[in-house]
Amino acid sequence: MALLRAEEETKVRGWFAELERPVELLVAVGPEETPLAGAQDIDFGAEMERVCEGLAELGENVAYRVEQEPDGFPRFPAVSIRPEGRDVGVRYDGLPWGYELSSLIGAILEAGRDTPSLRAESLAALETLDRDLTLDVFVTPT
């Protein structure tokens, strides 16, 4: 099954063509998959690879690679979104299907920017941080 509808794919190709720097997707797969009611025999790790491979095909500046149980990943499958291959703490844990695929695409677009898209006031507020901040955002595909 195609990752995106034809018109969506065209849009994403256009966006990825405008990336200002390369983005790497590091796919982390684990020893076993979390059972999910109703998911039957879906291999979530393999599906994550398929999603990231499909996205990487849409732009020269998007690449992906797969590692088995890499350090720093508490849950699997997961994908780390890395501007120029650097781990900057941007991750999606679980399979970004349905509506959540747009979150992953959005992360790639932001990671591919030379300058952040946040407003100046927001950047100034972040500048005041004098400690590390861990954000976990629970999402669902619908």
Added chain:
Amino acid sequence: MLLAYRCALASERVTATAIEANEFPQLSQEMGVWAVPRIVVDGEPRRDGAVPEAEFLRRILALPA
């Protein structure tokens, strides 16, 4: 979710992880996830729902409204 990612990409102090709630039900239960998006800051839930950028920053930085 995108705002969290934008913050992480803008600040070396910030990390941002999206967690698919259905795939990790035990963790979701521990974090009391009843509605999404649920924002958890340093392990502490900070209300639910999508909000504008300024409000998002207020919530994660615990700034006064």
